[in-house]
Amino acid sequence: MNLWLNLSNLGDVATTGIVAAMIAAGLAFGQTRRAAVLWCVLMAIEIALVVTSKIAFLGWGWGICSLDFTGFSGHATRAMTIYPVLFHLVLNRASHARQGAGILLGVALGLAVGVSRLALHVHSPSEIAAGWMLGGGIAFLFIWIGKDLKSFELKKYATLIGVLMLSVLPAPEAGATQKLLVDLSIFFSGHVSAFSRQNCGANKLEKNVITMTPTVEHLRGIIFVIRPGGQAYALKFPKDVLV
Numbered sequence: 520m521n522l523w524l525n526l527s528n529l530g531d532v533a534t535t536g537i538v539a540a541m542i543a544a545g546l547a548f549g550q551t552r553r554a555a556v557l558w559c560v561l562m563a564i565e566i567a568l569v570v571t572s573k574i575a576f577l578g579w580g581w582g583i584c585s586l587d588f589t590g591f592s593g594h595a596t597r598a599m600t601i602y603p604v605l606f607h608l609v610l611n612r613a614s615h616a617r618q619g620a621g622i623l624l625g626v627a628l629g630l631a632v633g634v635s636r637l638a639l640h641v642h643s644p645s646e647i648a649a650g651w652m653l654g655g656g657i658a659f660l661f662i663w664i665g666k667d668l669k670s671f672e673l674k675k676y677a678t679l680i681g682v683l684m685l686s687v688l689p690a691p692e693a694g695a696t697q698k699l700l701v702d703l704s705i706f707f708s709g710h711v712s713a714f715s716r717q718n719c720g721a722n723k724l725e726k727n728v729i730t731m732t733p734t735v736e737h738l739r740g741i742i743f744v745i746r747p748g749g750q751a752y753a754l755k756f757p758k759d760v761l762v
Contacts, residue, residue, distance in 0.1 A: 526635035529628060530594030532696055535601050542605060554665045558604075565600060565657050569593045569650075573700050576719075578708030584719040587643035592650035593696070594636050599629030599654030607662050622662070629654060 528534055539562055546555035573590035575581040582589045603625030610621040633647040642650075701713045 530598035530632035535597040578704035595633035595650030596654040598632035
């Protein structure tokens, strides 16, 4: 069980967020700012696709029930994007053979993270496979566009040690990001509850006519949202946990 949890942690939003930021910083300070912008844009697109797919199902039931698909696996998607790119850049001054081996190692880590999510019964095979394809596509696109990068200056060994340390640190609160998505999907859809695998394919859920105040564990402050019709709602978020 600990093996699967540790592998799963490699795809956690906190771990991959730190590694993605390290890659962006290394590119920016390594005089490859256009590559840094490209990396940030591709990651933003990936995050938007994953979050949209999840909220679309949780809020409105838009999924593929026959495939047990309720949205891209975020862990599998992020891992399959970040680790091939990380090893490609860390080995960008090495021979093509070593670069290729590094990319394959990153792909293997991405596959392992996806398998860990299956072993932990968090996602269906279709969600993992979709995450692998999306993440791998983003990684391949970045590597192909930036294949001539030669000035990546990130401290290689410090990066690798940091990634390994992050993989064995205590995981963030289980299901915290999912809880955030559930709360937001309920708020925006107006339903009293989110769709689940059990009611996948249902035409609709009961509407909530009361102003909602979701409990979101990982943000602080208040965000005001204008819903269709012009009415303003306040989302109140308690303190202190990283999304």
